[in-house]
Amino acid sequence: MSNLQGIINLGEREDYIRELTMNRPLATVPFAGRYRLIDFTLSNMVNSGIDSISLIVKNKFHSLNDHIGPGKDWDLDRKTGGLRILYPDMQPDSNLISIGDIPVVRSNLSHFASIKKDHILLTRSNYIGNIDFVPALDAHIKEGNDITILTRHIQQGRVRVDLLGMDIVQKRNGSYSIGRNLGNQNNFDLSIEMYIMKKSVFLRIVHETIEEGVEAFLKKAIIARLSDYKVNTYTISVDILPIHSIQQYYNASLTILDPEYAQYLFYNNGKIYTKAKDAPSTLYSSGSDVNHSLIANGCVIEGTVENSIIFRDVHIGRGAVVRNSIVFQDTQISSRANLNYCIVDKFVHIGSGKVLMGDGGLPYVISKGASIR
């Protein structure tokens, strides 16, 4: 019975990771051997006691519906509260879908007005971590904030190429602003695009935005109005992995091969829930050789795997070698195939003896259903 309503906004622009999001929203991009990106945000919310969550969606509903179903895996199949997916409205007399997520918000205004909690937590689905939102809410209430921006403090940020272009929070003349990281600062507060707001403030911003009709995106609407409200930041102390590009996706994936990091990510403030797939345990044959890798259930491993992540129901044939790669579910790596620095999507067939070499700086993405024989 948390006093916080979760709102996960999937209506933001997502085209910077296009290879993996052709047929799925960023939210359902597979991650960490058996999860989808959204599992982390959803589970963090559930583990923080949030029992009512709204999901703003704009398109590509099918993959999301498939993954979430009635919401049982997150215990969100509830009579009251639980998970509510907010679709854009399509009136028969209006055949235009407007740009941005604001139109979706507009067509669900009655839902937002009916929220019973006093505060909302607005997030996206592409910041991976194991976060307890309770202390942030406590601070938000204690400080009497209208808006609390959740941040990560970054030191020696000038060398972090991967954080270029991301949102940073700055305080000038007593008021906060959010802008782009252009790499000029060494120490800064990264916005993780999570905001705790009074419900009344959220509703007011939404109403103003719709009435004024200037902004198309919720995030911009909030940023534009920061100076109107009592704003503060709350620094999240645990590690967060942003997923904004293929490069970030690849690096984040390999980060979880560190057992200590995995211990944090999968257990810190509660488990990460995902759709049950009911695959049996993974069978290793006598000739297999696996090192420093995360392997999901349902696989048969006959070859060599190194510094890689293997999703469910993958078959790695005798003599095959998979290094520094990520292989999604239901893929077949035939005998003597050799992969290095690859991201292999679902239902791919790699024929015997095939050699595919990407680069650590630009992993080779093999798209869903491809057959390389």
Added chain:
Amino acid sequence: MSNLQGIINLGEREDYIRELTMNRPLATVPFAGRYRLIDFTLSNMVNSGIDSISLIVKNKFHSLNDHIGPGKDWDLDRKTGGLRILYPDMQPDSNLISIGDIPVVRSNLSHFASIKKDHILLTRSNYIGNIDFVPALDAHIKEGNDITILTRHIQQGRVRVDLLGMDIVQKRNGSYSIGRNLGNQNNFDLSIEMYIMKKSVFLRIVHETIEEGVEAFLKKAIIARLSDYKVNTYTISVDILPIHSIQQYYNASLTILDPEYAQYLFYNNGKIYTKAKDAPSTLYSSGSDVNHSLIANGCVIEGTVENSIIFRDVHIGRGAVVRNSIVFQDTQISSRANLNYCIVDKFVHIGSGKVLMGDGGLPYVISKGASIR
């Protein structure tokens, strides 16, 4: 484990009952004191052993999502099968919603292709009955039909004004056709817009329609191709109430005041399931006077009710008179108000002493949330 996949198509034109469908699809129009129209089709399917149902929707999702939720009330919150809602796809690069239900079908082709059953039952939501589909499927299989059209046989149809304009099935030169009832025939077979088809035939028709690009509606696509397939009719022997107009809606509502008809409609082949509302029993005060009426739970009845249907959580004040009317949930009829031949939508307030008189041929519809003081 029926071998029949249910497909309920809510993408058909529904503008002929506009007063009640401004903010809701026809499928969620309230009916019979505690139900929505779609409850009957859904329950008939479930009671016929159908465990996998696809719902084609085009717009006005919110009311439907609200009503169905995770599907628990119909036991359709399943890991495999269960209820699957098919939304139109909105690619960011295409901002036009086309006319008709075929675009929704197109954007869900992979779902239809993945159906595991051999036959499909295609229906709409606005034919009310308590139908066992098992004998129809048995006949369909036994006769080896590609398409079986479910019909009601009508005698003395020339006097039935309410059936004008509806679909009738005719056989000429050995092949079936479906056309409009213009009132010229006395005996005819009414199509109840329910078809059992081989899945393969359904998929072929859908593919052809999309490739040819002529038809916008599934129904027309099927009718146009009847001569290509082995078609037969199956006559449903139980009563069916079509809801195509306010007049039909009003008449069908009053029909269920007949206890014999109610016994058939609510129990014949299994119960009718709907969303649980958890209202307590209805309290009748000493001065109340109720005759020939159906009253849902959660009401307080202090006045007179006659030949009417009262939905949940309605208050009928002292001295108020409600005759020949249908009152939707959460409405207040204040003391000494007098209503005759009215359909009162949800959350309406009728002030003390107000008099509202419609006509049996054209009931007076008072729209949702209206306040008449």
Added chain:
Amino acid sequence: MIYSKVVAMILAGGQGSRLKNLTKKTAKPAVHFGGKYRIIDFTLSNCANSGIYSVGILTQYQPLALNTHIGTGVPWDLDRRSGGVEILPPYMSTEGGRWYAGTANAIYENIDFIDLHDPEYVLILSGDHIYKMDYRKMISFHHETKADVTVSVIEVPWEEASRFGILNTKDDNVIYEFDEKPAEPKNNLASMGIYVFNWKLLRRYLREDHKNKDSSHDFGADIIPTILSDGHRMMAYRFSGYWKDVGTVESYWEAHMDLLDPNNELRLYDEEWKIYTKNLDVPPHYISYDGNVENSLLNEGCEVYGLVKNSILSTSSVVEEGAVVEDSILLPYATVGKGAVLKKSIVLSRHKVAEGEVLGSEDEITLVGAYDMGIL
């Protein structure tokens, strides 16, 4: 977040034999109540509305109707991945099988279950009272007063106090004495049989009580007095509002008649504190041309062709033409045949009163029907 540290244990194993044929084939908490509910719905709904989602129900006597009623817990939103509602019957271990020997023993035998949830507090509830209560307030009170045990109490009329377990308190609601049915009560605060315990403390006392061969293993008779005499801090939490133990046929009937008062304290129509129950999927009720209903409560599925006065008609009960039902309760699917006349009677579920039969009198409550399986 303190409510997630609470496990509620509902005692629902008793027969309630003073309810006679109502409980011959079903446990008391599963007895129908108020046209629509079963008695346990009140306690279960209180848990759900209080945000307590880990609930154990201790059963022993004829549990089939109760099990079927509760199912997976959907009506109370208690069908949860972790926690939710769990039925806890007696079981066998390597030392053999043991029936629950008392209320405290029933909890003792389920220490492992409670430990699974690792709670801070355990809320002990009874499954056979009619009331609405926000347990959050009681737990907050327990937390804020730094109590070891909190007992919920209700003021009863002084002249009735000697029928109850009375808690004698100091000015600050600290309990210093427990008087079971005192001849000369010093106080009129009766225990409602609702307790909040710090789990670590209770676990210790349950283990000690289990070893004590002289104990009857009852909360009121053994655990509470022992904890009190050991000097632990025990607080009285004052509850006010409707509360009724429907333990006898008379009190069961009276509690029904209470519902006919539109201003009754139970306030079933309150949207903010709904009482949930299993949905039986029956249509609205129907009153015919000749049917007549006065000052009565009717549930879904009923059909009235006769006269109903000052009565409660439960789900799908039927009053046929010319029949008269007065000051009575019809349980689900009961039928009163043509021309039959009932006065101050309770007709058990699925029973059919024959045409023309005349039953009941002003003087006492008449139970009609052999016994109630209670399964719908």
Added chain:
Amino acid sequence: MIYSKVVAMILAGGQGSRLKNLTKKTAKPAVHFGGKYRIIDFTLSNCANSGIYSVGILTQYQPLALNTHIGTGVPWDLDRRSGGVEILPPYMSTEGGRWYAGTANAIYENIDFIDLHDPEYVLILSGDHIYKMDYRKMISFHHETKADVTVSVIEVPWEEASRFGILNTKDDNVIYEFDEKPAEPKNNLASMGIYVFNWKLLRRYLREDHKNKDSSHDFGADIIPTILSDGHRMMAYRFSGYWKDVGTVESYWEAHMDLLDPNNELRLYDEEWKIYTKNLDVPPHYISYDGNVENSLLNEGCEVYGLVKNSILSTSSVVEEGAVVEDSILLPYATVGKGAVLKKSIVLSRHKVAEGEVLGSEDEITLVGAYDMGIL
């Protein structure tokens, strides 16, 4: 539609004491199996995959792990509004409490439950066998051969036949005789303890058997011979495929070793007949730089820093640096400390093998750990 007329009753009340510490604190059907499952998952998944959605589970001995595992039945899609899975422990009636006195008695005490579903057939199953079976085929066979009772049988090697209950049949699979552990078997068709009964017939025989004071109230020993001697039509349904009673520590270990054969008959990887179990929400397993795994089965959540050979590692078990695990089974959350060496051992759940400890031998199977609560 004949499968909707079937109720399956799974006998899950036994301790299985020959499994020693594995079943000291939990019933045999709840014992972990195959890295990921519990034994009862096979029977439950068979029901779900066969489209049988009304399932009663008869429990008696230490049911907490079983109850927690089954929950509302979500993993098997058996969380249903009507039907679904229901746990049926012993209970008290007005005549007092009775523990289940035998397999037939357990069903007798739940006649009311079965009657609720009004089935044509009742399928009696055992909760402690490892196999995959489409019960639809057996029920169709029963239906088509117009049998009163059908018993599922499996061919066993002739030399082992005297260890089983053997069914002697005529050419057309009609059973004419039941031989319990015959010294000189006439046949090698062993009963698998799986029966289809016409419910009306079984109900009658259960009632008669209950009155018979000489009966042990067992299906194999009493009900089947009586029905047979009364001349009812009893058919043998021949099953072929993997089937194993994991009743002893040896057979339990052997069944695990069977899983290491990629072509084993159980075919766990078959997508068309999945075995479902409770999802424990742990990440994929991790093998470190120095970890080494040969011919082994690893489940989610495991971490391997040492050497694993011909072994099964259940959920979240850990093999630390330098440890060697050979021909062994680690149950969930078991840990093998640094440098420890295990040979042909079964480590109970949550047990930690100390650093450097050397356990087990070629000659016999070693059980490591005090007892298994089995709750995860």
